[in-house]
Every structure is written in structure tokens, then in C-alpha cells.
Amino acid sequence: MTIAVAACGGGATGGSGSTQTGSDIVIGEALAATGQDAKEGGLTKQGVQIWVDWVNNVQHGITVNGVKHKVQVLFEDDGSKPDQSATLDQKLLTEDKAQFLLGPYGSSATATAAVIAEKNQVPMVEGEGASAAIFNKGYQWTFGTISPASLYLKGVLDMADGLSPKPSKVAVLSADDSFSLDVTRAVEQYAPTKGFQIVFDQKYPNGTTNLSGLVSQAKSTNPDMVLNSGHLAEAVAINKAAKQLDLNAKLFAFTVGPSTPDFVSSLGNDANYVISPSQWTPAVKYKPQFFYSVQEYVAAYRRLFHAQDEPDYHVAGGTSAGLALERAIENAGSTDPDKVRTALTRLNVTTFFGTLAFNGQGQNDKKPMVVEQIQNGKHVTIYPLDVANAKIQYPAAPWSQR
Amino acid sequence: MNWGEQIVLGLLLGGVYVAVGLGFSLVWGVLNIVNLAYGAMVMVGGYLTWLLFVHGGIDPFVGLPIDVVVLFGIGYALQYVVINRVVRAPFLYTFLITFGLDLIIVNALLLVFKPDFRSVTTWYSGAAFAVGPVLVPYIRLWSLLAAWALAAVMWWILNRTRTGDAIQAVGADRDAAQLVGISLRRTYALTFGLGAACAGVAGALIATFQAITPTAGEPYTLQAFVVVILGGLGRVSATVVGGMMFGLVEVLAQSAPHLGAGYQNAIAFGVLVLVLLLRPQGLLGRTL
8 A cells, every 4th residue: 555645844945035945855754654553653754744844944944055955755654564665665766756765663664675775875864773683784875863672671671780679580571573582682691791580581473462371471480570572562461461460570661662652541550660661751861962952842742743742752763863864964065875875974963862873884872772660650761860850669569559 | 380370361362262253254154255354343343342431431341232233233234235246256356345345444443543552441450360379360251251152142143043044044055045035135234244243342352451453453354264264164163162272272382382482373373284184174163
């Protein structure tokens, strides 16, 4: 199913003030609007739209050698199918003459899209794929703004290391997609070095929604800490099963899910105490060198989407990809793909999202993860301590006393 | 490993598969339609339950009759207006049309409900009682009982009412059924409506233990297929056995020694292949 969703931003080319206005910079992005990743795809799109709104309506364009160019992002719906992301990206480049690509949602889709960027020698910046599988193939044209998968639960383990009593027995339940396995492998290597003992370690097929059998197995090992490397639907299923089967760990952490509003609305009070790593939260205190501050960013999100809630890290990730591309084009002083690619490799700039800089593989390992907890139905940031806006509630109350 | 709990959890999950399989089996057996929109209809049931729960404060189990009535209506109308036009056409046409319906229903749900994850979490949804070392979650037990009750009602309709006789007659020989005065259009629509009502119940049960999204029904079409093949086509009792067995196999496969949960699908479908080899008509199916 191919639906050209929207070309946002103005196509206006009229002159304004003293600065010249050049032709639009056309950017293509294949993104899930339907299928299992429709939710996250929609959030990513919002993030890109915040950036486009800023470039076109606040900045009046990206300045390239004194000439302002507005941006036009062409979206295509990949239907949450990674092979479609690649096909549509190719179409965007050849038929729609896109000059640059922004990445799709998810590691699998990003990995296939990266092949297209590589083949066509067009820079692709993405803020929604963190798996090592995207970056360990020696690609030269793909740049990821978010922290690598291996850092996802590292912050949680560092934080747990300082807790008293220490939750030393760890149960790991992991989905078997490349991103989740990256996260789990990192836990398997890092946890023992911090004195944690992994007492249960099981992989389940990606997308499994009946996990009560596994939760029952995990319970029989009596873990202090339950770590899930998976996705929103699995996080909800595990949390429900843990309550039903009275698995009372001191700490529950899920890689993906709790940071979205859906987790709290699906689970109500049962969502409390849950811990989750996050690429970004509105509590972070980075000093941006350009673009909005965190407060302004939240305000822009609420204004553009008539929302009351705060943007989550999927939204911010979408925005960050646009920012990296914008700054690289400006630094390159050109829209020539090769020059922009070189500028991306040298990029080092702090934004509301954190530092944007890429290592030799194109991955951003300069930006730390933060750790969130749900307290009374609200997301608060609890780690690292210098950005925390609340103290961790620990240990989690037994299910019977909630 | 608490094997007792694993077995109980498997049987409880089986209840959901019974509900999922009943409607699929009926429509397949009588209309010879493999309904690819079945999972989407399960989700319609799930969303209806969620709406009733969130906006009407109606308990998911109390709301079951509403699910049944609404989904029956939708199913009846779909068959009467759309599918009846191709029901005598080759198999591929009904395949195509139900595939199209699946796309339409899923995308309509996306438009109306957005891709947000929803779940029905009642005040008792985490409560359980202990039988020795085994914890039995109430909500899963009630799901199992609801599925069995649904199976009993379906059995009664099919075997003890004139409507059921008509449905069975059409399933056996539609031309002969027409000769004795049975309205094919009406009977087809009734059958599809009953199938949809079962999907509605299944969706309601599913919404209580997992998060639902417009696309979350997809795997249930496949699972319904497997349940029906395992148990055998055309009998309520066969679906009950197929559903219970599939639930049990799925949970036990998660704890297969030396293999790990990653193999659960391989094991579950391996059992299916084995059944097909040894008893192609299914465990309780009539001889082909």
C-alpha cells in the first residue's frame, strides 16, 4: 500500500527581505503509517514536522552560502514492512528526485533503507534505529542520531548497582529481533561485571503476546529484577502476567513501551514503579547550540499538534535526524551529497536532544541514555542523577499492596 | 520449573483459542470460506469491549452479549450485502474478497481508533487464587469458562434448533437444502453472523490480557486456522479440543527443555504438521 501522505512545509519560493531564497530542498522519508509500527511511525513523523515547521516558518529556510532554502519532506507509508521502506526510498530518490533521506521507524526498516542510501550514495540520517546490525556493515552514507542498542539497559544496571538492597538476581526476557537481541547481549556481558547474577535468560519470538508461560518460568527463579528487551505490546503482556502470577520483583524494566502514553493508559495503576530507559525525556538539561530549548520544544509540540501531553523520545528522535541533516548542509555550504556526507562525519553539535556526533560507523555514541520511572501515572526522570527530577521509588510495592 | 502452573496456563490460553476457532470453523465448514478478515473482526470485538469499558464502565464479561449482538449484525450484513455475491464463485474469489475486507476493517479501525495501544484493565485483572503451588488468574479462568459457554451455545444452536438444522443442511448440500425451501442467502448470512459473533467474544477475551491495536488481530487469523486444522473441521467439539491443545502446546513449548522459548512457534507448528501427517482430518474431524 503506497500512500503519499503529505508534503509538509511550504513550497514558497518568493523572496523575503535581503536574503535570497532558493529552490526547496527535497527530502524523502518512508515511514510506517499503517501496520504494527504505525504508532511509533506517527510519532516520528510528528518530530520531523516540528523540525520542518521550525526551518520553514521560524528560520525561513536552511542557509546555504547565503541563500535560504525551504525544505519539503515527502512521506511514504511503508506499512511497517522493512522491504517496503527500501522500495519506497528508491522511488523517492528516482521518481520524486529527493536529495536526501530521513530514516524509517525501527531497526529492521532502517537496515534495509541503509542499503538504498549506500547504493545511491545519498546521505540518510535516522533517529529511530539503534541496532548494531545497521552500523556494523561498513556503510558510509547512514547516520544514526540515537544512542546504540548496547546502551539501552546499561543505564538501568548502573542505577540498580547503587540501590539498596541491590537487586542482584536478574531475569531477562527478550524478543528475538536484531535490536532486542543487541540490547540483551549487552546486558549479558555487562551485568556480571557489576555483580549481577543472571538467573533467567529467555528469548521469545518477536511479537508474542502470550507470555504468561515465560513469566511463570521466570517467577520460579525468584528474580529481584525483571528486564524485558522487547516492544510495547510485549511489555503490556508481561506486566499483566506478572501481576496475575504474583511475580514480585523489586524492579521491573522494559526497553520499549513504558515511555509512551499508551503504556499508562493501558495498565492504569499497574504501570506504576515500572522503569524504562529513554533516548530523551523533557527533563534533560542540555544547552542547545541551535534550535529550540527543551521547554520551547515541548511548547512547539503542543502548539503544532494541539496536544496536552509531552513529546516522547520517538518524536524527539525524528526531530534530531532533521537537525543533524540541517546542520551538516549548512556546514557543507552545499547540497552536494558527498560534501554533506563529509560534513555529517565531522558534525559535533549540542541540541535539545543531546550531542549529535557520529563515530566511524555512523552511530551516535556520545549521547547517554536516561532512565525514567512511572510514578502515580506520570513519567519522571530518575537517572543520571544530574538530570533527574525525581527520586526512584524502590523497591516496587508487591502487587497485593497496590 | 512449576509444571503444574505451566499446564494450567496452557489450558487457560486454550480457552481463548477455542473462542477464536469456533467462528472460523463454522464459516469454513458451512460456507467453504476461509475468512481472512477473521482476525480483523476479532479486533472489532476487542475495540467494542474497550469502548464499553472505558466510556460505559461496562465490565468486559458483562458486555459479552453486546459484543455478540453487534458483531452478529456486522457479520450478517457483510455476508448479505457483500460476500453472498461471490459465495458460489471459485475459492480464490472469496479469498480475495475477505482479504479486501481485512484491509478495509483494519484501516477503518486505524482511522477511528488511531494506532494507539489499548487494553482493558479491570480492578480484578491481576487477582488470582492458589491451588497448591499453582496460581490461577481469575480473569483467565473466566475467559476459559466464557469460551466453553460459547462453545455450548454454538453446539446447541447447530444441533438443537431449526436454524441449526438449516445451517447443517446447507453445509452438507446447498442445492438439496434449497430444494426443501431453505433460503440460502439468509442461511449464509446467519452463519457468517454467528461466526462474527464468536470473533466478537474472542476479541473481548483477548482485550483483557493483551494490548490491542488495529493490526493485532492478524496472528489470530493464522491461529484460528491452526486450531481448526488441529481439531478437525465442522464440529464444535473438534474446535474445543483443537483450541485447548494448541494453547497447551504453545505454553509448554516455551519451556521445552534445552530449546528455549524461541522455538515455541517451531514446536507448535511441528505438532500441527505431525497431526496432519498422522490424522489429516484433524484429531476429532470426520473422515475426509
